[in-house]
Each structure stands twice: as C-alpha cells, then as structure tokens.
Amino acid sequence: MRNLWNLLVRYHIAVVFVILQGIALTWFIGSHGYPRGRWVQLSLEWQGEWNQRLSQWQRLSDLDDLNRELLAENAVLRADLHSARGDAIQSAYQGAEVIRCTWKSTSNQIILNKGTKHGVRTGQGILQANRIVGRVIEASENYALALPLINSSIEWSVRIGATGPVARLVWEGGDVSRAMIYDVPRSTLISPGDSILSSGFQGYFSPGLLVGSVANEAPLFDGQFLNVPISLAVDFRAIRYVQITAIQGQAEIDTLSNRRGHNAP
Amino acid sequence: MNKRLLSYVRVLVPLMLHVLFFQYATFASGWWFFGLHLLGLLLMPLQSPPIMLLLIAAAFGSVVDAANYEGGLFMSSCVFMALLMPAINRLLAPREGYEVTDQPTVSSMGAQWFTIRCLLLLSIHHLWMFGLEAGRYDLIPQAIGKALASSLLSTGAFLVILLLTRRNPNTR
Numbered sequence: 001m002r003n004l005w006n007l008l009v010r011y012h013i014a015v016v017f018v019i020l021q022g023i024a025l026t027w028f029i030g031s032h033g034y035p036r037g038r039w040v041q042l043s044l045e046w047q048g049e050w051n052q053r054l055s056q057w058q059r060l061s062d063l064d065d066l067n068r069e070l071l072a073e074n075a076v077l078r079a080d081l082h083s084a085r086g087d088a089i090q091s092a093y094q095g096a097e098v099i100r101c102t103w104k105s106t107s108n109q110i111i112l113n114k115g116t117k118h119g120v121r122t123g124q125g126i127l128q129a130n131r132i133v134g135r136v137i138e139a140s141e142n143y144a145l146a147l148p149l150i151n152s153s154i155e156w157s158v159r160i161g162a163t164g165p166v167a168r169l170v171w172e173g174g175d176v177s178r179a180m181i182y183d184v185p186r187s188t189l190i191s192p193g194d195s196i197l198s199s200g201f202q203g204y205f206s207p208g209l210l211v212g213s214v215a216n217e218a219p220l221f222d223g224q225f226l227n228v229p230i231s232l233a234v235d236f237r238a239i240r241y242v243q244i245t246a247i248q249g250q251a252e253i254d255t256l257s258n259r260r261g262h263n264a265p
Numbered sequence: 266m267n268k269r270l271l272s273y274v275r276v277l278v279p280l281m282l283h284v285l286f287f288q289y290a291t292f293a294s295g296w297w298f299f300g301l302h303l304l305g306l307l308l309m310p311l312q313s314p315p316i317m318l319l320l321i322a323a324a325f326g327s328v329v330d331a332a333n334y335e336g337g338l339f340m341s342s343c344v345f346m347a348l349l350m351p352a353i354n355r356l357l358a359p360r361e362g363y364e365v366t367d368q369p370t371v372s373s374m375g376a377q378w379f380t381i382r383c384l385l386l387l388s389i390h391h392l393w394m395f396g397l398e399a400g401r402y403d404l405i406p407q408a409i410g411k412a413l414a415s416s417l418l419s420t421g422a423f424l425v426i427l428l429l430t431r432r433n434p435n436t437r
C-alpha cells in the first residue's frame with residue numbers, strides 16, 4: 001500500500017494528466033457530434049442571450065424586423081397551403097432566426113432563437129424556403145440546438161424523385177454543398193439534376209420536401225447498390241431565416257409505433 | 266495586487282475575449298483555427314508548477330468546450346499541451362536558466378524565443394485537436410495540414426498581438 005502511495009506521489013503529474021484526459025475524452029466521446037444534456041441547455045441559454053445581444057449591436061437597419069414578419073407570415077401561409085391541399089401529413093410552421101451556424105467542422109450545429117417557450121420540441125424539422133436544413137436535438141427555454149444536414153454523425157432518409165426508391169443520405173465532411181446517398185438500387189434510373197426529396201419516414205418532415213439534386217458525377221458501385229453524389233439545396237454559408245416544422249399527430253404516431261414495438265415478438 | 270497575481274489575471278483576458286467574441290474565429294474554410302484562449306495558456310508564468318498548468322489548462326479547455334458545444338475536445342487538447350509545456354520550456358531555456366523575473370512574452374524573452382515556443386506548443390495542441398476532431402483515418406492528412414497551417418498563422422497573430430500590447434520593450 002505504501003509502495004503504491006509512493007508510486008502515485010512520484011508520478012503524480014502523469015496521474016493527474018491521465019485523470020484529466022479521461023474526463024475530457026469521456027466527455028468528448030459521449031457528446032461529440034451530438035451534444036445533449038443539462039450542460040448544453042445551460043450553455044445554450046447563456047450563449048444564445050449573448051449572441052443575440054451581439055447581433056443586436058450589429059443590426060444596421062430595420063430590414064430585420066420586416067424579415068421576421070415575412071417569416072411568420074410565410075409560416076402561416078405554408079401551413080394553410082398544406083391544409084388546403086389535404087396532404088396526408090399536416091405540419092405547423094413557425095419562423096426562427098439562425099443566431100449561430102457552423103460549417104467548418106464534421107459535427108456542425110445550428111442555434112435558433114426559438115425554444116420550448118415558443119413550442120419548439122426535440123425532433124422537429126427545420127426548413128428554409130421548403131428545403132430541408134436539419135432537425136432540433138435540444139431546446140432550452142428560449143433557444144434550440146439543431147443538427148444540420150452537414151453533420152456527419154447522422155443519417156437522413158430521402159427519396160429519389162417523387163416516386164423513386166428510398167435511400168440514406170450522409171454528409172461525409174468537407175464540401176458543405178455536397179453529400180452522398182447510399183443504398184440506391186442499381187436498377188434505378190438516375191440523371192444529373194434529378195430531385196432528392198424527403199421520404200417523411202423519420203417523422204421530422206413531411207414527404208416531398210427538397211433536399212438536393214443528383215450531382216453531375218458518376219455514381220459509385222457498391223455491390224447491388226449505388227452510392228450517388230448529390231448537391232444540397234440549402235446554402236449553409238448564407239443561412240439566416242428558417243422555419244421550424246412540427247408534424248401534427250406526431251405524438252400519436254410515436255405512441256402507435258412504440259406500442260407495436262413493445263408487442264413485437 | 267502583486268506582480269505574480271497580475272500575471273495570472275493577464276492569463277484570463279485572452280480566454281474571456283475568446284469566449285465572448287472569437288469563438289467562431291475559424292478562417293480559410295477551417296484551415297486557420299484562431300484559439301485566442303491558447304495565448305492565455307502560453308502566458309502562464311514560466312515557474313508555474315506542472316500540476317497547476319494541467320489544472321488551469323483543463324479549466325480553460327472546459328470553458329471553451331462549454332461555450333462551443335465541443336464536449337471535451339478543447340479540454341483534452343489544452344491538457345495535452347500543458348503536459349508538454351514544462352518540457353518545451355526546459356528545451357528552450359537559456360544556458361544559465363530562467364530568471365525569476367523572466368516572463369514568456371516577446372518583450373521579456375525576445376521574438377525568436379517566443380515564436381519557437383509558440384509554434385511548438387500550438388503545433389502540439391492543434392495536431393491533437395484536429396486529429397481528435399477528424400475522427401476518421403482518411404481525414405488525418407487534412408487534419409495535419411490544418412494543424413500546421415493554424416499553428417503557423419496563430420503564432421504570427423500572437424506575435425503581432427504581443428508586439429502591439431507590450432508596455433516596456435526594453436525590459437531585457
């Protein structure tokens with residue numbers, strides 16, 4: 001016991017280093033690319049407030065206010081349009097402003113100036129002019145943290161064209177205007193410029209929303225499947241005003257899905 | 266406030282500036298990460314005990330992590346840099362050793378000493394950080410490139426900052 005103590009005293013710097021690295025790497029592995037939990041909420045609240053103050057100082061004209069009004073009006077009009085068309089999945093929309101967006105890392109994030117107080121919940125989708133941006137993964141009272149399409153830690157369900165097969169979209173880092181879709185059957189006819197739309201299967205978005213288009217590059221063969229490079233529809237470097245979409249009846253769908261899951265053999 | 270305490274307070278200023286204003290300071294499509302908080306760590310007194318360096322580096326890193334939602338990335342990198350800081354200081358020590366009044370600044374140790382120390386320590390920090398952040402083997406070459414580019418450019422920036430803010434250029 002005494003020898004052990006002597007050893008610890010002798011190598012105390014290495015011991016402290018290992019302990020601190022252990023804490024840091026556990027924190028890193030546990031949250032990298034998908035930060036959630038109480039510390040994120042606290043930081044989000046403080047950061048959001050500070051960022052908003054900075055942004056207010058930088059505001060040069062009243063055009064921002066006008067933009068916000070238009071955003072809210074657009075949200076209402078879009079919801080009315082869905083309702084009038086009688087779409088199978090009805091969504092509610094509300095406007096939000098992006099107060100922070102990163103695009104240089106492999107685990108990019110977006111922070112919005114709307115939180116639980118405004119009805120924002122984890123799992124809601126984010127759109128910009130009917131194009132998919134990402135989804136909310138954490139919300140504090142006044143702010144929401146979202147993962148955009150350009151985050152390599154998550155996958156998205158997409159459909160090629162309006163009636164084509166469903167595939168997985170993954171952003172692999174690097175160019176923020178490009179991504180890759182996997183698991184496309186080899187028999188699928190694909191041409192550059194074909195639309196890539198949301199499938200609606202993940203429950204974050206209505207089906208048929210634009211994600212991007214097939215890039216003018218040859219697809220890669222992967223066994224019975226193709227990996228197809230695509231161009232993303234949203235310009236993440238210029239993103240500012242977005243709409244948060246909430247699918248109506250999502251809670252009921254989740255309950256049904258969970259119940260079936262529990263009863264499954 | 267005595268000089269020793271003042272030198273520790275000086276260390277906090279770059280951290281505060283980084284968290285409040287420069288946390289998004291990444292330029293050239295991610296090839297230049299400007300971590301101003303690292304200037305604070307580099308300005309830690311030369312006689313600081315290694316344990317204190319590790320603990321302060323961990324605290325700095327965790328504050329930046331909390332502000333950037335990076336969950337441990339900066340903490341890990343700062344702690345790694347702090348571990349090697351005493352060794353780099355010994356490596357660059359003058360033949361007669363450091364004097365009690367020596368400070369790790371341009372005005373105290375000269376531009377050449379500061380540049381070499383800064384470049385070495387920033388390279389250590391950035392290689393660890395970009396390597397961890399890359400997360401995949403195929404992104405490692407790019408991570409090394411980013412680390413070296415960021416180290417070079419940040420060293421230049423830190424040098425300029427210290428030259429512009431030095432109070433008494435004839436101390437040494």
